[in-house]
Amino acid sequence: MKQLSLALNVLLLVLVAVLFYLHFNAQKKQVAVTPSKTSVTPSAIDTRIAYFDLDTLQARYQYFKDAEAQLKTKQQSMTAELGGLEREYQKKMSEWQQKGPGMSQAEADAAQREKARMEQRYQTRRQVLEEGLAKQSMEINKDIKMKIEGFLKEYNKDNRYSYILAYMPELFYYRDTTNNITDDLLKGLNESYKKGTSD
Numbered sequence: 001m002k003q004l005s006l007a008l009n010v011l012l013l014v015l016v017a018v019l020f021y022l023h024f025n026a027q028k029k030q031v032a033v034t035p036s037k038t039s040v041t042p043s044a045i046d047t048r049i050a051y052f053d054l055d056t057l058q059a060r061y062q063y064f065k066d067a068e069a070q071l072k073t074k075q076q077s078m079t080a081e082l083g084g085l086e087r088e089y090q091k092k093m094s095e096w097q098q099k100g101p102g103m104s105q106a107e108a109d110a111a112q113r114e115k116a117r118m119e120q121r122y123q124t125r126r127q128v129l130e131e132g133l134a135k136q137s138m139e140i141n142k143d144i145k146m147k148i149e150g151f152l153k154e155y156n157k158d159n160r161y162s163y164i165l166a167y168m169p170e171l172f173y174y175r176d177t178t179n180n181i182t183d184d185l186l187k188g189l190n191e192s193y194k195k196g197t198s199d
Contacts, residue, residue, distance in 0.1 A: 050179040063193040078129040
């Protein structure tokens with residue numbers, strides 16, 4: 001009985017020690033976590049952000065529309081050329097199937113080589129055309145970006161805005177239309193493009 005009482009007293013002593021340790025350790029952590037007051041600098045208050053609507057720009061910037069039409073024409077030309085190669089291939093396949101059983105081993109081997117050559121030619125041409133289209137698209141996008149940046153540097157030479165962003169609905173949840181410069185940007189870009197094409 002004395003041993004049970006002694007064991008319970010030792011257990012209670014250990015539990016009390018653990019509780020004291022946890023209590024005082026938790027207070028230290030709370031003190032360490034207490035946030036300090038952040039000071040707001042005047043420059044943070046003065047930051048002004050403008051934006052332009054990218055969808056509107058794509059729909060109404062004449063250079064973008066002309067470039068898009070040019071890419072569409074090139075893609076249609078590519079599709080037509082590849083379609084011609086496919087028709088040529090299908091025509092040959094029909095001829096070989098009709099000859100089928102009547103072909104000699106040498107003719108069958110020649111047909112296999114011709115088939116492989118035509119498939120390779122098609123794949124190579126398709127790759128060249130797709131890479132050319134992708135490269136032209138990248139160059140146009142790079143050029144448009146440079147034109148926008150150039151205009152915005154001139155537009156913001158008085159430093160009234162710290163940032164000018166492109167608004168895209170999937171990236172922003174709220175916007176105040178006060179600093180929407182889309183119309184100014186479109187007017188400036190279209191005038192510049194019109195001057196460039198009339199020269």
